[in-house]
Amino acid sequence: MKSCEVNFDGLVGPTHNYGGLSYGNVASQSNSQQSSNPREAALQGLAKMKALMEMGFVQGVLAPQERPDVATLRSLGFVGTDAQVIQQAAKQAMPLLVASCSASSMWVANAATVSPSADTEDGRVHFTAANLNCKYHRSIEHPTSSRVLGAMFAEQKHFAHHAALPAVAQFGDEGAANHTRFCRDYGEAGVEFFVFGRSAFDTRYPAPQKYPARQTLEASQAVARLHGLQDEGVVFAQQNPAVIDAGVFHNDVIAVGNGEVLFYHEDAFLNTGKMLGELQGKLGKRGGNFQSICVPRAQVSVEDAVRSYLFNSQLLTRADGSMLLIVPQECRSNERVWQYLQGLISSGGVIAEVKVFDLKQSMQNGGGPACLRLRVALNETELAAVNPGVIMTAPLYDTLTQWVDKHYRDSLSETDLADPQLLIECRTALDELTQILKLGSVYPFQIN
Numbered sequence: 407m408k409s410c411e412v413n414f415d416g417l418v419g420p421t422h423n424y425g426g427l428s429y430g431n432v433a434s435q436s437n438s439q440q441s442s443n444p445r446e447a448a449l450q451g452l453a454k455m456k457a458l459m460e461m462g463f464v465q466g467v468l469a470p471q472e473r474p475d476v477a478t479l480r481s482l483g484f485v486g487t488d489a490q491v492i493q494q495a496a497k498q499a500m501p502l503l504v505a506s507c508s509a510s511s512m513w514v515a516n517a518a519t520v521s522p523s524a525d526t527e528d529g530r531v532h533f534t535a536a537n538l539n540c541k542y543h544r545s546i547e548h549p550t551s552s553r554v555l556g557a558m559f560a561e562q563k564h565f566a567h568h569a570a571l572p573a574v575a576q577f578g579d580e581g582a583a584n585h586t587r588f589c590r591d592y593g594e595a596g597v598e599f600f601v602f603g604r605s606a607f608d609t610r611y612p613a614p615q616k617y618p619a620r621q622t623l624e625a626s627q628a629v630a631r632l633h634g635l636q637d638e639g640v641v642f643a644q645q646n647p648a649v650i651d652a653g654v655f656h657n658d659v660i661a662v663g664n665g666e667v668l669f670y671h672e673d674a675f676l677n678t679g680k681m682l683g684e685l686q687g688k689l690g691k692r693g694g695n696f697q698s699i700c701v702p703r704a705q706v707s708v709e710d711a712v713r714s715y716l717f718n719s720q721l722l723t724r725a726d727g728s729m730l731l732i733v734p735q736e737c738r739s740n741e742r743v744w745q746y747l748q749g750l751i752s753s754g755g756v757i758a759e760v761k762v763f764d765l766k767q768s769m770q771n772g773g774g775p776a777c778l779r780l781r782v783a784l785n786e787t788e789l790a791a792v793n794p795g796v797i798m799t800a801p802l803y804d805t806l807t808q809w810v811d812k813h814y815r816d817s818l819s820e821t822d823l824a825d826p827q828l829l830i831e832c833r834t835a836l837d838e839l840t841q842i843l844k845l846g847s848v849y850p851f852q853i854n
C-alpha cells in the first residue's frame with residue numbers, strides 16, 4: 407500500500423506577538439517587545455502551505471489555540487468577567503498575561519511526537535502530546551493540542567492518542583522537534599531517532615551550563631514505550647550541551663532527517679560516531695541505506711546555523727526520489743550559509759534543490775519552516791481516515807486567507823494584549839475556523 411508523509415502546518419493565531427518568553431531561544435530574546443504583524447505571519451505560513459501543496463505534497467493544517475487563555479488566568483486566581491480577568495492580570499501580573507496570549511502553538515513540531523503505524527506494536531499511528539514543561543507559556547498548550555489532534559485523527563481503529571507526560575522537569579518533552587524517523591519507504595518499519603538534552607535521573611550524562619535542556623532522556627524513553635516501538639527500531643542520542651548553550655534549544659535547530667538521510671552540523675551531538683553507527687546498523691537491518699551529510703563547523707559555525715536556521719529546514723522526498731530542502735530566507739542573507747547550500751546542490755548528492763521562504767514573522771520568535779510543521783507518515787487507508795476538513799486544497803487556501811484578512815490585526819504590541827476586544831476578536835475568528843476546518847468544539851470557550 408502506498409504511504410506518504412503529510413506535513414500539518416500550524417496556522418498562526420491572531421495574537422502572534424513578541425513576548426520574549428523563551429530563555430535560551432536567541433531570536434525570542436532579541437526581538438522581545440517589538441511590535442508584531444499577526445496577519446502577515448499567518449499569510450506567510452499559508453503561502454508555504456500552498457506552495458508545498460502545489461509542488462504535489464500532501465499538506466494539512468493545524469488550528470491555533472484560544473488566546474488570551476482566560477481559563478488559565480482564572481486557574482491562577484484572577485476572577486470576574488473575562489474582561490475583568492484580563493484587565494486584572496494586565497495590572498497585577500503583566501508577564502502572566504503575555505504568557506497567556508502567546509501564539510506559540512503555531513510551532514506544531516512541538517505539539518506531539520508521532521510514530522507511524524509501520525513502527526508500532528499495535529499497527530496504529532501513535533501521538534503523544536508534548537507537555538512543553540520547560541516554558542510556562544508553552545506548558546498550557548497540550549490540552550487543546552490533544553483535542554485538536556483528536557478531531558483531526560479521530561478513528562481509534564487507526565489512531566492512538568496519549569496524554570502528555572507528567573508535568574515535571576524530569577519528563578520535559580518537546581515533541582517532534584527532538585524526534586526524527588529514518589526509513590527506506592514511509593510505509594515500511596523505520597528507525598525512530600530520539601534526541602535528548604539531559605538525563606533527569608542519571609548523572610553520568612553532562613548537562614548544559616547556561617541554557618535549559620528542554621528534553622530529557624526519560625521523556626524520550628517513555629514516549630518510545632507508549633508508542634510500542636521495538637528496541638531494534640529506536641536510537642537515543644544526546645545533544646551536545648555546548649550547542650544548547652549556544653542557542654540550540656531544540657535538536658531541529660541543528661539537524662534534520664528524512665527517508666534514509668540525516669543532515670546535521672558537526673557539533674550537533676555527543677558521541678557522533680557511535681550514534682551514526684547505530685543508525686546505520688539498525689536502518690540496515692530494516693533494508694535501508696543510511697546516509698549522513700555533515701556540515702563542517704569550518705564552513706558554517708554553530709552561530710551561523712542558529713542565526714540562519716539552516717537546519718530548521720524541511721527535507722522532502724520528491725516523486726523522483728531526490729530531495730528538496732525548504733529553508734527560511736535568513737539562509738540566503740547569510741553569505742556563508744548560502745555558499746554552503748550552493749555547493750551542496752551542485753555536488754550531485756541526494757539534496758537536489760533548495761527553495762527559500764519568507765517566514766520572518768515566525769523566525770523572529772525562533773520558529774523556522776521545520777518548527778511550523780508536524781510530520782505524519784500515513785498509508786492510504788489512514789490518510790482517507792483523516793478529517794478531510796484539515797487537508798489543504800486551493801479552495802481551502804482561499805477561504806483561510808480571506809478568514810485571516812477579515813479577522814487579524816496587522817500590528818500587535820504588548821499594550822494591545824490588555825484590550826478585552828482582542829479576546830472577542832480571537833474567539834469570533836476561532837469559532838468560524840472550527841467550522842471551516844470541521845473540527846467541532848475544541849476550544850475552552852466552546853466547551854465550557
Ligand code: SUG
Pocket residue numbers: 423424425426427428431434435508510513515516541544583655656658659771772773774776777778
Ligand atoms: O518554544 N518560541 C518557540 C519557538 C519554537 C520553535 N520550535 C522548534 N524549534 N521546533 C519556543 O521557544 C517565543 C515566544 C515569545 O517569545 O513570544 C517562543 O515560544
